[in-house]
Amino acid sequence: MAKNSPLPPLPDAFLAGCRTLLDAKGVVDDPDEIASYTVDFWRQWRGQSPLVLRPASTAEVAGIVALAATSGVALVPQSGNTGLVAGGIPDPSGSQVVLSLARLNAIRHVDPAGDHLIVEAGCVLETIQEAARGIERYFPLSLGAQGSCRIGGNIATNAGGLNVLRYGMTRNLVLGLEVVLPDGRIWNGLRALRKDNTGFDLKQIFIGSEGTLGIVTAAALRLVPLPRETQTLWLGIDSPESAVELLTIFARELGDLVSSFELLSGFGVETAVRFLEGVRAPIEGSHPWHVLIEVAWNFTEGLGQRVETALTAAMESELVRDGTIAQSEAQRANMWRIREGQSEATRELGFIVRSDVTVQINDIPVLCKRVRAWTEAEMEGVILVPFGHVGDGNLHFNFIMPEARVAELKPILLGRLYDEVTALNGSISAEHGIGRLKRDDLERLKDPVELQLMKTLKATLDPKGIMNPGAILRAE
Ligand code: FAD
Numbered sequence: 001m002a003k004n005s006p007l008p009p010l011p012d013a014f015l016a017g018c019r020t021l022l023d024a025k026g027v028v029d030d031p032d033e034i035a036s037y038t039v040d041f042w043r044q045w046r047g048q049s050p051l052v053l054r055p056a057s058t059a060e061v062a063g064i065v066a067l068a069a070t071s072g073v074a075l076v077p078q079s080g081n082t083g084l085v086a087g088g089i090p091d092p093s094g095s096q097v098v099l100s101l102a103r104l105n106a107i108r109h110v111d112p113a114g115d116h117l118i119v120e121a122g123c124v125l126e127t128i129q130e131a132a133r134g135i136e137r138y139f140p141l142s143l144g145a146q147g148s149c150r151i152g153g154n155i156a157t158n159a160g161g162l163n164v165l166r167y168g169m170t171r172n173l174v175l176g177l178e179v180v181l182p183d184g185r186i187w188n189g190l191r192a193l194r195k196d197n198t199g200f201d202l203k204q205i206f207i208g209s210e211g212t213l214g215i216v217t218a219a220a221l222r223l224v225p226l227p228r229e230t231q232t233l234w235l236g237i238d239s240p241e242s243a244v245e246l247l248t249i250f251a252r253e254l255g256d257l258v259s260s261f262e263l264l265s266g267f268g269v270e271t272a273v274r275f276l277e278g279v280r281a282p283i284e285g286s287h288p289w290h291v292l293i294e295v296a297w298n299f300t301e302g303l304g305q306r307v308e309t310a311l312t313a314a315m316e317s318e319l320v321r322d323g324t325i326a327q328s329e330a331q332r333a334n335m336w337r338i339r340e341g342q343s344e345a346t347r348e349l350g351f352i353v354r355s356d357v358t359v360q361i362n363d364i365p366v367l368c369k370r371v372r373a374w375t376e377a378e379m380e381g382v383i384l385v386p387f388g389h390v391g392d393g394n395l396h397f398n399f400i401m402p403e404a405r406v407a408e409l410k411p412i413l414l415g416r417l418y419d420e421v422t423a424l425n426g427s428i429s430a431e432h433g434i435g436r437l438k439r440d441d442l443e444r445l446k447d448p449v450e451l452q453l454m455k456t457l458k459a460t461l462d463p464k465g466i467m468n469p470g471a472i473l474r475a476e
Contacts, residue, residue: 363424
């Protein structure tokens, strides 16, 4: 659909039904206001929509979905709109309605004894972390977008982030869900049980389904003990091989106290120091690679001694060129700013083509070597900036290039990277999901039996195809 041409009209009955169901704040039809819902966080992908609906209760979500099912209107659920694969952005046809969960943001129940919270889908992740801290507990899901992303989106993408090594993905933190199904029925699976073997674990099919099977309206979330002492280390190293060996040493010395183990390229670190305001190099000199390690426990003292022992073992192994332990919260924050600001800093050098792949940890060095070799040899004008959660086998290869060359180079680079990852039995999406951006790659590379099972599930739960059509799977 060409920009500025009129959008296809929505059925009158749907529009009238939504206006009756929702209050004035719940129906947004002003194109200027709609615009912020139809572009992604990095402003690289734009869709179109005639309408944004902002329900304030589960009953209102159910009412909208029932109306959409009757009228055959496609709905695109959206929470914080920080997703990186355009799953929460309507397609350019202008016929898909955005259903924002932002107003459904109450914390329904706080249970210190049962170590859980019950929250609505529109709760901002940071608010949930604070609520957990308020009862001396910890909600370990942590990512760069935590001030904006909302738990419904985190659940729908099965978000990963900085603490996966110790606490797992979002999936590991969800005890129960409330979901509005594609026919408008409400499934109340908000049980906070640790054990429930009464057949299929249905919540799992909605976690990571990117709004294609139903709309998450609330969740029961697992809490863990609050870490009271944290140690953060920064090491300069020679290679990804050294990083993998160091991971083994730290795991041996500190077990599951290691919550983050992040790899950065020397170039990425130097670029962050150059462009991010107030950022300083944690260690002196130039190093080919760096690792950022965080270790935490729920006692108040004694961790420093254990970390020193692990660091000594690492130094003796001759894998470390230089290293430091953060001595203050400011130093720790500086280290994390470098890690989390990798995309923001390297954006100063050109347009970023992003990726989010995963292989087994032992295959990380070979993947880094192969991708660097063909980027340098065959992709003139492209700068490669790899970084990521090496402790989870998850790397982001950012390819930086002039904007004018994106259309030509992006499919070649990503196609090649995804082939490389698939050959290593890895995955083209570690944590961001498939959305609309990787759908065709999924179709090309996913095991055909798995793909068919996914299509069968979609057709069974959403036979009218109204739930985020075009995300993950091609719209039938
Ligand atoms: P949205 O962008 O609104 O939606 C994402 C998907 O979920 C869409 O397909 C949408 O249709 C669907 N959806 C949203 N809400 C619902 C709902 N209630 N029910 C059903 N479907 C729904 N991701 C990581 O995993 N790890 C990281 O470390 C990480 N770091 C990031 C750093 C930055 C700076 C940014 C911008 C993003 C980062 N992300 C990361 C990606 C993003 O933050 C996550 O994917 C996050 O989980 C998306 O949440 P959201 O609320 O913004 O969802």
